[in-house]
Amino acid sequence: MQNSVTVIAPVNIAVIKYWGKRNEQLILPINDSLSVTLSTADLCSKTTITADPSYEENKIVLNGKEENFDNERITRCVEMIKHRALESESCSKELLAYKIHVDSENNFPTAAGLASSASGYACLVYALAQLYGLKKQEISDIARMGSGSACRSIYGGFVQWQKGVQLDGKDSIAVQIAPASHWPDLHVLILVVNDSKKKVGSTSGMARSVLTSELIKYRVEKCVPQRIHSITQAIKDRDFSKFAEITMKDSNQFHAICLDTYPPCVYMNDVSHAIVNFVHEFNRNEGETKVAYTFDAGPNACLYLPEKYVKRVLAFFNHVLPNDNQNSVEYLRGTPVDIDEETEFSQYTPYERNALKYIIHTKVGDGPSIVD
Template sequence: MASEKPLVIVTCTAPVNIAVIKYWGKRDEELILPLNSSLSVTLHQDQLKTTTTAAISRDFAEDRVWLNGVEVDVGQPRLQSCLREIRRLAWQQRRTDEGDAPPPHLSYKVHIASQNNFPTAAGLASSAAGYACLAYTLARVYRVEGELSEVARRGSGSACRSLYGGFVQWHMGEQADGKDSIAQQVAPELHWPELWILVLVVSAERKLTGSTAGMQTSVETSTLLQFRATSVVPGRMAEMIRCVRERDFSGFGQLTMKDSNQFHATCLDTFPPISYLNDTSKLIMYLVHRFNAHHGQTKVAYTFDAGPNAVIFTLDDAVAEFMAAVKHCFPPESNGDRFLKGLPVMPVPLSDELKAALALDPSPGSIKYIIATKVGPGPQILDDPHLHLLGSDGLPKPAA
């Protein structure tokens, strides 16, 4: 026991990922095995990330968890599933390395604090970043090495894609135990430096229908979902991987929009129907198509996850003009200086021809703000002790 530190503490960050070929529906609820493979883009952590601190100590009486400064129920099934799996892997690896006697730290309770720098449960993939960060941080605290897809997946299916930077596919797998249902990088973060991502935040409110409940209902009632999983997605996965590797934006953009549209059509095909998009979401879609029609090519693409917020993909040569179009159609009401967050975008004037082509009456305040970012790396370890969310007592630090 004397060789064990009284407190082991680690802090890590993990990114948001946005699927361009969507995951919706599970074939195994307990193991979180998807009906189809999916592919995502990892967003840069300078703009969107989860930070998690985990600490283990022989002095802790019980496991405890805080999210965004508020203590939450540590008994949540998915949280417990992640904890059990990481401890199982730690015990399995230690037995292989050190014999049958478990090291003392495997019996220690854990305290976890996590915070997001973006809206939680609003359709911005907060659970993916959160559980990827949890899995990555716990692995370092409990000294687990190797593939973490299964640990992250137990918390949130799409979390396994946030374990990597760049462009990432999640193989649906074929084995009943899910061992082959893992994430794999398709291309690294610097593969497509011209690519921009604009997150148009329409609402930061918690969505009415959670993804887990929505998926279950879709699996039970939507015939379109079954057709999509078996007949549509396999071909789209192959084509999307080609578009990414060849940096074919026209193909990438069109396929991204088509897959987003089909995902939301599946939600409407669910009974009772699920509608994650609102009127502003639909106006953004219209704006994108009018913008592309004006240019005679696909310059911009949208995708929507399970929420009304739009994620826009575009390239260096179109980002400033599209930002000007967004501001023209959705002018900020009062926070003009805070309307654009993240990377700066040089303002440009909007031509009269494009204004006429858009043919949209301004809708002030419909978009709350925009986060401009690029493709980013996977999880990171923070070495600076000042960045820990927990103090030396294992409790959350006071808010600054």
């Protein structure tokens, strides 16, 4: 048994959104959600954990800065993993007694507006599981207690977070619908929007929605179960057009619920809505659904699209959202791609220049893994 382990864990982007808890403490959601895990080659958290008899206290360093280990969510994750390892005798009691040092970092800037807590807590919990000999199937509920959507980053590919019905949350876990290898053709463009507006954090935003939105009840009871069912089938069939439509509708409905909250939570801005319009206009004019948008609790767009359309869609967005840095390596990040120098988009009136900060190109990917 090694006393040190380094792992990486992926970011995930929901296509059926998680919004609203039935238990704040245990982080139990009011509806199932479903996400696509993104490739760790482009975006990931990386965590090293070392356990040593010489350590006098637990320590955690996040992105190079020492943080307080006594954070409730961190402590809870560590203690639950140790408890489970003790119960299942998956490692020695000595090892469990050692203090630990955690060093964690993201390879993407916080400014990208990506849910770094999902990959971060998945990484922490997966690293602890590796250290103490637990299996992947035993830990998604613990990752969930760090940050709800972190449970979905425990698996690669297409992942459903089942809300569960038990009061203790034991059945509120993530399950893999299909691995990344099922649909490797599914690529992703993240359009990072220039935005300075302060906004309502997602924890307080969703609490407010549960308390004040009247429409959220209908979403949770009627809409989400149907959508989970339909999009699961679309994923199994690799039916991009159906997958895209449900994804876009659910993103819109999630933001509708935020707007129906009192006072309202507004995460999308004028640029976000311009992107929505451009996607619909593009799909309509191309005669088929080539790209789908989804927006989390922020203004950035996450676009899903089949690999064969990446060049064309990038050329389209370079036309409609022109940027002074368009040809710099800093502007198009992630997996390299040649952009066709298209000239046929003149029918579309561009939005004002420099509305985007940069674009990340990535794809569906695998779950957490050990770094040698």
